[in-house]
Amino acid sequence: MQSNKLGWLFLAPTILVLFLFGVLPFIYVLWVSFHQWNPFAANPNMIFNWADNYRAVVFDAQFLASLGATVAFVFFAVVTEVIIGYFLAQAFMGDFPGKAFFRTIHTLPLIVAPIIVGSVWKLMTTPSIGIIPHLLDNWFGLNLNIGTSALAAFTVTVVMDVWHWTPLVTLTLIAALVSLPADPFEQAQIDGAGPRQIFWHITLPMIAPALVATVFIRLMDALRTVDEVLMLTGGGPGSATRYVGVHIFKEVFPRTNYGYGSAISVIVLYLTIVVCWMLYTGLLAPRKGKEG
Amino acid sequence: MTGMETRTPTPLAAASLEEAETSVVPEGRSGFLPIETNWFDRLFISVVLWVALCLFWFRFIEPLGLSIWIANAIGVALAVILIRKG
Numbered sequence: 424m425q426s427n428k429l430g431w432l433f434l435a436p437t438i439l440v441l442f443l444f445g446v447l448p449f450i451y452v453l454w455v456s457f458h459q460w461n462p463f464a465a466n467p468n469m470i471f472n473w474a475d476n477y478r479a480v481v482f483d484a485q486f487l488a489s490l491g492a493t494v495a496f497v498f499f500a501v502v503t504e505v506i507i508g509y510f511l512a513q514a515f516m517g518d519f520p521g522k523a524f525f526r527t528i529h530t531l532p533l534i535v536a537p538i539i540v541g542s543v544w545k546l547m548t549t550p551s552i553g554i555i556p557h558l559l560d561n562w563f564g565l566n567l568n569i570g571t572s573a574l575a576a577f578t579v580t581v582v583m584d585v586w587h588w589t590p591l592v593t594l595t596l597i598a599a600l601v602s603l604p605a606d607p608f609e610q611a612q613i614d615g616a617g618p619r620q621i622f623w624h625i626t627l628p629m630i631a632p633a634l635v636a637t638v639f640i641r642l643m644d645a646l647r648t649v650d651e652v653l654m655l656t657g658g659g660p661g662s663a664t665r666y667v668g669v670h671i672f673k674e675v676f677p678r679t680n681y682g683y684g685s686a687i688s689v690i691v692l693y694l695t696i697v698v699c700w701m702l703y704t705g706l707l708a709p710r711k712g713k714e715g
Numbered sequence: 716m717t718g719m720e721t722r723t724p725t726p727l728a729a730a731s732l733e734e735a736e737t738s739v740v741p742e743g744r745s746g747f748l749p750i751e752t753n754w755f756d757r758l759f760i761s762v763v764l765w766v767a768l769c770l771f772w773f774r775f776i777e778p779l780g781l782s783i784w785i786a787n788a789i790g791v792a793l794a795v796i797l798i799r800k801g
Binding site: 474477478481482690693696697700704708 | 750751759763766767769770773774777783
């Protein structure tokens with residue numbers, strides 16, 4: 424009994440903080456999502472409307488389009504980050520001149536606030552004054568205009584996210600790679616396994632938990648991207664980069680449609696949890712007849 | 716004071732020892748689901764399916780005139796089956 428009491432005592436601060444800043448706001452958002460609530464309308468009170476907000480969400484063409492754009496954005500951003508992050512982590516495992524300096528430089532984007540990243544990338548990609556359109560035009564004859572081309576705007580948001588968050592993937596994968604025991608690799612080399620076989624049959628299964636945790640973190644972050652994209656493209660051109668986070672922001676703040684915005688938030692949370700759970704189940708969950 | 720002297724363990728050490736002696740690893744169960752699950756996993760899967768069913772119902776079935784309460788009834792039945800036999 425004593426151990427239980429002591430355990431709960433140690434857990435209490437964390438549980439309290441999680442409850443205050445995680446569970447309570449979620450319950451409130453869930454509560455609001457079942458109401459029609461616009462504090463600046465003629466009737467500023469919350470009016471319970473059952474599931475009408477959810478009923479409206481599934482028919483909202485703009486929301487469904489933003490969901491599609493978000494899925495594409497998350498897929499390209501996270502896959503690219505994991506691939507580049509893995510190769511960078513492998514590079515940092517070896518020795519080369521200036522390794523410590525390069526590792527520090529490469530980690531710097533992580534400490535920049537997303538709103539600043541968005542501003543800097545906007546400056547860099549604005550036609551006529553930005554360095555990137557200028558160089559692309561000079562070197563390859565390409566016309567990059569994120570104000571008029573949906574594909575260019577989408578690509579730049581993905582590249583910006585990759586630039587900002589790949590260092591996180593690299594750092595977690597370095598930690599995973601450093602902690603791997605040397606024995607299985609030596610045994611595989613003695614048995615004549617090639618680099619590709621070692622990667623697929625030893626490295627990847629052994630770093631899978633860290634890799635999946637990293638993908639979870641990036642997936643959740645990418646699904647709720649708002650500030651960077653809002654600063655860079657404002658969701659445009661048209662609604663090409665109006666990802667769900669931006670869509671919720673525009674629904675809640677300019678239009679003060681809190682009930683509907685809450686319903687969308689709950690659905691996005693639901694989708695995030697489902698995607699993460701499917702990923703976990705597919706890659707790590709113990710199957711029947713196999714040891715976990 | 717000798718090295719062999721028995722000392723009273725600190726509360727944290729005592730708690731760790733007691734936990735190590737009494738801890739039981741929760742075991743998953745094998746029902747008709749393809750993965751090993753405990754009751755919370757099955758409850759979670761039930762809620763996920765219930766929400767998915769309701770959203771699908773709103774979009775495609777309710778316009779045909781069938782009430783959302785039917786989806787809720789199916790969701791509850793599905794949850795009971797999953798939690799008991801999943």
